[in-house]
Amino acid sequence: MAERNINININPDWIKKYLGKIVGVIFVLIILFSSVKTVGPEEEGVVIQLGEYNRTVQPGLNFILPLGIEKMFKIPVQRQLKQEFGFRTLTAGQRSDYVKTGYGDESMMLTGDLNLTDVEWVVQYRITDSYKFLFKVRNAEKTLRDMSESVMRKIVGDRTVNEVLTVGRQEIASSVEVELQKLCDEYENGIRIDQVVLQDVNPPEPVKPSFNAVNEAQQERETLINQAEADYNRVIPRARGEAEETIQLAEAYSLNRVNRAKGEAERFSALYDAYIKAPEVTKQRIYLETMEKILPKIGNKIIVDEKGNNVLPLLNIDKVKSPVQ
Known part of the structure; x- marks a missing residue:
């Protein structure tokens, strides 16, 4: 071709x-x-x-x-940014994926009682001044990461491992947020800290079973203490109430007896004064009043004369109601 x-x-x-x-x-x-x-x-x-x-x-x-x-x-001055310590987020969503391998040095810390703990946390922040962010501090994001890690180690180092793992988590996060904001203001890096969140706090893997056993024992102790306090709060107030009630009843009984005795004494004095003024009349009135009280309480009544010859049964006298006092 x-x-x-x-x-x-x-x-x-x-x-x-x-x-x-x-x-x-x-x-x-x-x-x-x-x-x-x-x-x-x-x-x-x-x-x-x-x-x-x-x-x-x-x-x-x-x-x-x-x-x-x-x-x-x-x-990005209108966007909330974040820095993660001890882990990194691979994919965010309803089921986020995280990776921890290679970031253990960031989260492994020494507590005040010389124990190791693994603290993972997130710093959420905003850039409020773009000029300061670019020119006041060289590499402001790297500086913020170093400051966050330094402050967290300082705060954790002032507390025991039990405080870090249990009751002190929120207080630690709040303290880190305050101290980190003070450093940002001092460095004038144009950053405002929105929130510090302790993502997860755990003992190191080799000693985690021992820590879990200690935590379970502490929780059981707290449960028993709470139960004892509940029993105390239920029994002691009741006993105090019953004692107070008994005292009040005794005082009321004492006051009633004293008042009644005073009333009887005054009544006797008044009766004696009346007797002195009219002995026969008073004697007759006392006799009649006494019989009026005694006769209704007797069953069948029979009246005899002095020699016992004449007997006069008083029929239906027991059916006569005594006058209302």
């Missing part, structure tokens, strides 16, 4: 004519792409001109000087 030779003749005049236009178009595109910047709705754009801070631009379409004369750094 015969070979064909294809000759392409390029006109030098054509090249000279269009090469300048092509280069011009490329130059214009380079200038356009290097000067037009879009800032997102959650960001601020910090513009640096020849290595020096020039201005801060707001979200939207912005223009800067091209060809490296000005550079823009986009800072």
Whole structure:
């Protein structure tokens, strides 16, 4: 099969004519792409001109000087950011995936009673000043990570392992948040700490069974103490109430007897005064009043004379009701 030779003749005049236009178009595109910047709705754009801070631009379409004369750094000032210690999140969602391998040095800490504990935590923060964030501290995010780890080790080192593992977790998180914010204000890094969360606190794996046994014993002790306090709160107040009731009854009985005795004494004195004034009348009245009280309490009544000759049964006298007192 015969070979064909294809000759392409390029006109030098054509090249000279269009090469300048092509280069011009490329130059214009380079200038356009290097000067037009879009800032997102959650960001601020910090513009640096020849290595020096020039201005801060707001979200939207912005223009800067091209060809490296000005550079823009986009800072997410309206977004909550976070740093994880002792673990990393691989995928976030309803069932997030985490990895811990390789990050144990961040979370392994020494407590105040010389015990080791594995503390995993999250620092949630916001950038409030993009200028300070870029220029006041070199690599502000790395500095914040170092500060967070230092503060956490200091706070954990002031407490016992039982406090860290059980009742002191919330207090530790609050203390770290306060101390970390103080450091951020001192460094003027433009960061506000929103929250510090202790994700998980565990003893080291080799001693975890022993720690779990100790925790179970402590929980059982607390349960028994709570039960004893419940029994105490149930029995002691009841006994105090019964004692108070008995005392009040005794006082009431004493007051009743004293008042009754005083009344009887006053009645006797009044009766004696009346007797002195009219002895026969008073004697007769006392006799009649006494008989009036005694006769209704006797069953069948029979009246005889002094010699016993005449007998007079009093029929139906026991059916006569005594007068109402």
